[in-house]
Amino acid sequence: MSIKDKAAEAKNASIHLAAAPASIKNKALKAIAVALEEKKDEIISANQADLENATKDNLAAPLLKRLKFQQDKIKEAIEGLNSVIRLADPVGVTSNALELDKGLELFKVSSPIGVIGIVFESRPDALVQISSLCLKSGNAVMMKGGSEAANTNRILADIISDAGIAAGIPEGWLTLVEARSDVADMLSLDKFIDLIIPRGSNEFVQYIMKNTNIPVLGHADGICHVYIDKLADIEMAINIAVDSKCQYVAVCNAAETLLVHKDIAKKILPKLKFAFEKKGVEIRGCANTLKTITVKAATEEDWCTEYLDLIVSVKIVDKFDDAVNHINTFGSGHTDVIVTEDKKRGIKFMDYVDSADVFLNCSSRFADGFRYGLGAEVGISTNKIHARGPVGLEGLMIYKWRLMGNGHVVSDYSGENAKTFTHRVLDKNFNE
Numbered sequence: 001m002s003i004k005d006k007a008a009e010a011k012n013a014s015i016h017l018a019a020a021p022a023s024i025k026n027k028a029l030k031a032i033a034v035a036l037e038e039k040k041d042e043i044i045s046a047n048q049a050d051l052e053n054a055t056k057d058n059l060a061a062p063l064l065k066r067l068k069f070q071q072d073k074i075k076e077a078i079e080g081l082n083s084v085i086r087l088a089d090p091v092g093v094t095s096n097a098l099e100l101d102k103g104l105e106l107f108k109v110s111s112p113i114g115v116i117g118i119v120f121e122s123r124p125d126a127l128v129q130i131s132s133l134c135l136k137s138g139n140a141v142m143m144k145g146g147s148e149a150a151n152t153n154r155i156l157a158d159i160i161s162d163a164g165i166a167a168g169i170p171e172g173w174l175t176l177v178e179a180r181s182d183v184a185d186m187l188s189l190d191k192f193i194d195l196i197i198p199r200g201s202n203e204f205v206q207y208i209m210k211n212t213n214i215p216v217l218g219h220a221d222g223i224c225h226v227y228i229d230k231l232a233d234i235e236m237a238i239n240i241a242v243d244s245k246c247q248y249v250a251v252c253n254a255a256e257t258l259l260v261h262k263d264i265a266k267k268i269l270p271k272l273k274f275a276f277e278k279k280g281v282e283i284r285g286c287a288n289t290l291k292t293i294t295v296k297a298a299t300e301e302d303w304c305t306e307y308l309d310l311i312v313s314v315k316i317v318d319k320f321d322d323a324v325n326h327i328n329t330f331g332s333g334h335t336d337v338i339v340t341e342d343k344k345r346g347i348k349f350m351d352y353v354d355s356a357d358v359f360l361n362c363s364s365r366f367a368d369g370f371r372y373g374l375g376a377e378v379g380i381s382t383n384k385i386h387a388r389g390p391v392g393l394e395g396l397m398i399y400k401w402r403l404m405g406n407g408h409v410v411s412d413y414s415g416e417n418a419k420t421f422t423h424r425v426l427d428k429n430f431n432e
Contacts, residue, residue, distance in 0.1 A: 003185040007142060007192035009172035010115045014140035016170040018112045022089035025136055028167035032132065033081040035163040039155075040074050046151040047124065054148045062250035062308040066122040069152050077128040084132045084375035090393040091138045097426035101419065103406040107430040110397045112138035114194035117186050118378065119208060121146040121200035127153055129369075129376035130197075131160050131174055136375070137396040142175045142193065144183055146200075154178070187212035197379045197391075202306065217391065219356075219382040221306045221332035222252025224364045227323040227349065229340035230261035234268050236361065237339040238275050244337060244364040246279045250308050252380060253335050253357075253367040257303060257313045259323045262288070265316045269293045272314075281310045288316040303330040320345060324352045331355060333382040335367040356382050356389035402430055 001009075036043070047069040054064055096108035116139045120126045127143060134141040145153040157176035165171055177186065186193065190213045198208040198218045205220040226244050228237045244255035260268065269292045276283055283289075284298040295314070302313040303326070317323045327336050335357035338349040346360035357367040367390060369377025374392025381387050387395030412419050 003177055003182050004189060004192075006172070006175045006177070007115065007186075007189045010140040010142055010175055011192045013170040013172035014112065014114045014138075017135075017140055017173055018091065018114075018138040020138060020169065022091075024168045025089070025138070026085050028135060028164040028169045029081050029085045029132055031163040031167045032160050033078045033085075035159045036074060036078055036081075036128070036156075039159055040071065043074060043152065043155055043159075044070055046155045047149075049151045050149050057148070059148055063122045063148070065250045067124070067149055067152075069124040069149075073125050077125055080129055080370060080376040081132050083370065084136050084393075087136065087375050087393060090136070090397050092431065094429040094431075095399065097428050097430070099424040099426050100403075100421050101408065101413075102422070104408045105404045105426060107402040107404070108399050109402050109430050111400045113396055113398050115140045115142060115192055116378070116396065117141075117189075117193040117196045117214065118143045119183055119186070119196065119198045119200070119204075120144075121204060122148060123199070124149050124152040124156055126199055127156050127176075128160065130378045131157075133376055133378050133393055133396060135164060135169065135173065137393045139396055140173045140175075142177065142186060144177045144186060147178075147180070150178060184211070187214065190214045199379050215385075217379065217381050217383055217385065217387060217395070219252065219332060219334055219380050222254070222308075222334045222380070223257070223304060223306050223330065223332040224253060224255045224335045224337075224367075225257045225259055225323075225327050225331060226255045226337045226339065226364065227259040227317075227327070228261060228264060228268060229320065229323075229338055229342070229345060230263035231342045231345065232261075232264060232268075232339040233341055234264070234271065237268060238271055240337065240339050240361065240363050241272060242275050242279060245276070245281060245312050246310070247363065247365050249310055251365075252306070253364050254308070255312065255337070255364050256305065256307055257315065257326075257330070259326060260289075260314065260316050261320070261323070262316050262318055265289075266292055269314070276312065279310065281312055284311065284313045286315040289314045292316075306332070320348075324349065327353050327355070334380060335359065335364045337362065337364050356380070 093110040098106045161174040196214045196216045198205045202220045209216050273293045283295040285295045298313045333355045336353050336355045337359040350358040369390035369392045377390040
C-alpha cells in the first residue's frame with residue numbers, strides 16, 4: 001500500500017473515530033496498557049537491538065538517552081495511558097451556546113482535527129504518548145519515527161494498533177511509516193493530513209516547516225532560562241537551577257542559560273559553581289561571571305544554543321529589565337523561570353517574558369503534559385495559534401458551529417419587515 005493510500009485509509013478512519021463513544025476509546029486505551037505490560041519483554045528486546053545499533057553508529061549521547069525504552073519507560077508509558085483514560089472525553093463539549101432567534105440555536109462544539117501527522121526522532125515513548133492522545137481525542141494518526149528506533153517503534157506501533165482495533169477502533173487509525181522518503185510524501189498530503197507535529201532538532205523542525213503546506217504545530221528550540229533575581233532565596237535558587245539543568249539534560253525543557261542579578265552574583269555564583277560541578281556540569285560565563293568564578297568563557301553563540309547536555313551558560317545582568325530583554329532576544333519562547341521572594345516582580349516577569357510557559361520559583365522541568373495533568377503530550381508548541389505550551393487533548397481539538405433551526409431562512413431577516421436576531425446566551429449543551 002502506498003503512503004497516499006495509507007493516508008486515505010487514515011482519513012476514512014478519522015471520520016469514524018471522531019464519532020466513537022468515550023467508552024470504546026477508553027476500552028481501547030486500557031487494552032493497549034495491558035498489551036504493553038504483556039509484551040514488555042519483546043519491547044525491551046527490540047529496544048536493546050536499537051541501542052546496540054545506535055552505539056555502533058556513534059549516535060550522540062543525548063539522542064542515545066532519548067532512545068532508551070526499557071522497563072522504567074514502559075512503566076511510565078502505562079501510567080500515562082491510565083492517566084489519559086481518567087481524563088474527560090474532549091469531543092462534543094459545548095463551549096458556547098447562543099439563541100439567534102426563537103427555535104434557532106447556535107452551538108460551538110469541540111471536534112477532532114482529523115488526521116495528525118507526527119514526525120519524531122529518537123524517542124519511542126513519544127509514539128505511545130502521541131497515539132494515546134490521538135485515540136482519546138478521536139484523531140487518526142500517521143507517524144514517522146527515526147531510523148535509530150526502527151525496531152522499537154515497529155513493535156510498539158503493532159501492539160498499539162492491534163489492541164485498539166480489537167477493542168473497536170476502526171482499522172487504519174494508526175499508521176507507522178518507516179522509509180526516509182515517506183517524510184517528503186507525508187508533507188505533500190495536505191488533502192488527507194490536517195496537522196503536522198514535528199519533534200526533533202531545530203534543523204529537523206525547520207525542514208518540516210519549510211517543506212509543507214500542512215499547518216505545523218511545534219517548536220524548533222528549547223532554549224530555556226532561569227533568572228535569579230536580586231531578591232531570590234539563595235538555597236531555593238540553587239535547587240531550582242540545578243534541577244532545571246540536571247534532572248534530565250536531554251530534553252527541551254531543561255535550562256540552558258542562567259541569568260543572575262548583579263546584586264546577588266557574588267553571594268550565589270561560587271555556590272552555584274560547586275553545585276553544578278558536583279553534577280559534572282560545564283559552566284560557560286560572561287565577562288563579569290569570569291570576574292567572580294573561574295569558568296570557561298561564554299561566546300555570543302552560547303546564548304542561543306540548546307546544549308541538551310551537561311553545559312550551562314551564565315550571564316550577570318544589571319537589572320530586571322535586562323534579564324527580560326535577554327530572554328525575549330535569545331530565548332525560544334519555550335519555558336523561562338524567575339526565582340524571587342518578591343511576588344510582584346515574579347508576576348511582572350510572567351507578564352513581560354514572551355514564552356509559552358513562565359514560572360515563578362519552580363523548575364523549568366515542570367513544563368510537561370503529564371505534569372500539567374494533560375495525561376501526556378503530543379509535543380510542546382511555541383506557536384501562537386490554537387495551542388501553546390504542552391499540547392494535550394485540548395490542543396488536538398478544533399470545533400464545529402452547529403446551528404439547529406426549524407425551517408428558518410435568511411430572507412426573513414432582511415428587507416423592510418426583517419425579523420431581528422435575539423442573540424441570547426443559552427445555558428445549555430448541544431446534546432441536551
